[in-house]
Amino acid sequence: MAELPHIAPIGTEGYLVRFADRLDDAANRALVGFAAALEAEDVAGIVEISTALASVFVRFDVTQIARADLVLRLQALLDGRDWLTAASAAPPRLWRVPTLYGGAAGPQLGEVAKLVGVTEEAAVRELSAARVRVLAIGFAPGQPYLGMLPERWDVPRQTALSPRVPQGALVLAVRQFNLFANETPTGWRHIATTHLKLFQPDAPQPFVLRPGDELLFPAVSEHDWAMLETDPMGGAQLEEAT
Template sequence: MAMMPHIAPIGTEGYLVRFADRLDDVANKALVGFAAALEAEAVVGIAEISTALASVFVRFDVGQIARADLVARLEALLASRDWLVAAESGAARLWRVPTLYGGAAGPQLGEVANLVGVSEEAAVRELSAARVRVLAIGFAPGQPYLGMLPERWDVPRQTELSPRVPQGALVLAVRQFNLFANETPTGWRHIATTHMKLFRPDVAQPFTLRPGDELIFPAVSEHDWAALETDPLGGARLEERGDA
């Protein structure tokens, strides 16, 4: 097995910088930091930098940078610091996202609570206090995979798809939340709904979230949640440093 981090070619115009062979919390933090540092270097010829759960994809323009030169830049950046140590030292942006749990806004909350062995009230208390991180963005523009929840929330995906969950749906499976950017079918269980806007094509940075951001989904009343529908970010508020 290759030592991590490991650089491997992907097709004719890409490289994958793999930090782990499976989802690992520290490795995920490390790759987010590495990707940010690589982007800051603004290397001529790099066309795309995309993070996933355990790796960073780098696409390059073969007419602007030689393959060997790109690999040398990636190797130099990897060697410049201990990314696993650096990952634990940074303070993330923290979002607080008002969330309505259960009922029509989270019709499968009771099912999830039963699978875990707690009451719905206990599930809401724990989940609304959980602090999760954007592990990756994908599936739809701006849509985050969020984790990791405590081990007892390792709830399997459904064997059948739910035909529809709304935009803003907070769903749960495999110790992760997913917050949907669009109405969609899903195999994850729908436990709550937010009004958070994840993709805003009319602003300079259309993706609201970025890898490494942290989120808390505090429970609010139906009255307070409904009042946030017209808020530009659905009531979500950002703290530039997530120390609290």
């Protein structure tokens, strides 16, 4: 087995820089830092840098940079610092996203609470205080995978799909949240809903969130949540994390 991090070709125009064989919080933080540093280098010929849960995908234009030269640049950047340390150097952004838990906005909150062995009220208190990080953006434009929740929230996915959850749905499985950018079916359990529009195509930055951002989902009343319906940001507030 190759030593990690490891650079491997993907097709004719890409490389995958793998930091772990499975989701690992330290490796994910490292790869987010590596991707940001590679982006900052603005290497001629690199046309896409995308992060996943355990790896970074780099797509390049073969007419602008040779494969061997790109591999040398990637390896030099990997060797240039201890990424497990460097990844935590830059302060992340912290989002507070008003969230309505339970009821029609989170019809499976009670099911999740029962699986964990707590009351719905206790589940809301704990989940609304849980500070999670954007591990990756994927599945739909701007949609984040968020983690990691404490171990007791290692709730399995459903054995069958829920036919529909709305845009802004907050769902839970395997110690992670997923916040849906679009109405969609899902195998994760729907516990709450926000009004945050994750993909805003007419904005200078169409994706609201980016890998490494941290989020809190504080509980709000149904009245306060309804007042945010026309706000594309859903009342979300951004600050520098400490």
